[in-house]
Amino acid sequence: MFAIQPTSYGGRGCFASCDIPRGTLVHIASTPFTSVIFRDFRKEVCAYCLAYDLGRTWKVRLRGPETAGMWFCSEECRDRWVKEEDPSRELVPVLEVIEQAVALARRKLQNSKVTEYDEDFVHDDFTFQTEAIESLWKHIDSLVMSTSEIDNPLRNPALKNRVLALEDIEYDSARLVAVAIVRLYLESHNTAIVPWFSWNGFADLESHESDLINRLSALLESHIRVFVFLKAVMPHKFQPFVTIANVRAVLGREAANAFGIWQLPLSSESECLGSSIFPSGSYFNHSCDPNLIKTRIGREMHFTTSRAVREGEEICISYGMMVTMPVQARQDLLQEQWYFRCGCERCMAELGSEA
Numbered sequence: 001m002f003a004i005q006p007t008s009y010g011g012r013g014c015f016a017s018c019d020i021p022r023g024t025l026v027h028i029a030s031t032p033f034t035s036v037i038f039r040d041f042r043k044e045v046c047a048y049c050l051a052y053d054l055g056r057t058w059k060v061r062l063r064g065p066e067t068a069g070m071w072f073c074s075e076e077c078r079d080r081w082v083k084e085e086d087p088s089r090e091l092v093p094v095l096e097v098i099e100q101a102v103a104l105a106r107r108k109l110q111n112s113k114v115t116e117y118d119e120d121f122v123h124d125d126f127t128f129q130t131e132a133i134e135s136l137w138k139h140i141d142s143l144v145m146s147t148s149e150i151d152n153p154l155r156n157p158a159l160k161n162r163v164l165a166l167e168d169i170e171y172d173s174a175r176l177v178a179v180a181i182v183r184l185y186l187e188s189h190n191t192a193i194v195p196w197f198s199w200n201g202f203a204d205l206e207s208h209e210s211d212l213i214n215r216l217s218a219l220l221e222s223h224i225r226v227f228v229f230l231k232a233v234m235p236h237k238f239q240p241f242v243t244i245a246n247v248r249a250v251l252g253r254e255a256a257n258a259f260g261i262w263q264l265p266l267s268s269e270s271e272c273l274g275s276s277i278f279p280s281g282s283y284f285n286h287s288c289d290p291n292l293i294k295t296r297i298g299r300e301m302h303f304t305t306s307r308a309v310r311e312g313e314e315i316c317i318s319y320g321m322m323v324t325m326p327v328q329a330r331q332d333l334l335q336e337q338w339y340f341r342c343g344c345e346r347c348m349a350e351l352g353s354e355a
């Protein structure tokens with residue numbers, strides 16, 4: 001019903017291949033390539049259908065001793081998660097190891113006097129030039145490589161505190177990256193995958209890594225901690241895939257492509273419960289006069305036309321609740337939160353008439 005083609009203002013976009021009536025469901029993005037329910041909410045959000053009942057704790061856990069930090073609203077959801085997300089049973093042990101490492105790190109941190117890193121890698125005078133960022137990552141690589149042969153980064157004094165003092169949001173990022181790395185591992189072992197589910201399909205998405213860290217220097221330090229943590233805890237067979245390039249690939253793509261898992265029904269009071277990346281749903285550009293509505297139905301994202309669309313017209317969603325704002329406020333919000341200058345037809349027309 002639509003094809004992905006280049007646009008003149010913002011990379012690729014989705015263009016109608018035929019006339020599409022209003023109210024047509026043009027796409028369903030079903031299983032995320034990777035996703036995470038934020039730590040604060042994970043007991044209250046079903047790991048399969050994402051049901052959230054105003055803070056009620058769900059009771060169903062995985063069968064067996066591993067809990068992998070997941071709660072389910074029903075046994076049916078639990079069994080569907082295992083069947084659809086982890087048929088090869090590679091993911092649960094990885095998530096479990098992360099959970100155990102977090103618990104251990106928290107205990108160690110409580111018993112030690114360490115509350116901060118010995119020294120941040122990103123100093124006040126750090127310049128966010130590409131070369132500076134690349135050479136910092138090279139430095140991290142050499143620190144990790146010098147220890148990983150014989151041991152893990154927890155034994156390296158320059159890295160240890162960095163792993164121990166991870167923030168909740170960094171554990172969330174670590175889970176998001178770990179799921180993607182398990183997918184990559186499975187793919188490299190020829191486990192059957194659907195096309196939208198390939199690492200290449202994921203890596204083809206846009207990255208906003210440099211915009212992200214240029215705006216908030218702490219994020220570079222944070223990405224480093226996520227990498228070092230995964231290097232320390234991911235089981236041996238996944239280690240060849242725990243590379244700086246892969247960690248940066250996931251975290252950079254999250255910034256440009258993640259769909260927030262918002263509490264339903266959606267309102268300005270809704271909590272953001274987590275984050276999912278659906279490559280197949282990531283080619284819809286933003287418009288301040290959208291003709292497509294995205295709706296979360298359980299764990300799926302549904303994309304439905306909100307008016308009739310002509311063949312050849314671009315189909316766009318709105319990335320946030322901003323269509324009623326004045327043009328400059330919309331531009332500022334999109335730049336601030338999504339790192340791009342909106343080039344949609346409405347903005348161009350309104351900015352043109354203001355000039």
Ligand SMILES: C[S@@+](CC[C@H](N)C(=O)[O-])C[C@H]1O[C@@H](n2cnc3c(N)ncnc32)[C@H](O)[C@@H]1O
Pocket residue numbers: 009010011012013204205206208256257282283284285286287338339340341342343344
């Ligand atoms: C989810 S991706 C959409 C697909 C993307 N255009 C691509 O080629 O991969 C979001 C990115 O597309 C670009 N984009 C989306 N809507 C835009 C708009 N209205 N104006 C300018 N750039 C836009 C921005 O770079 C944004 O970070």
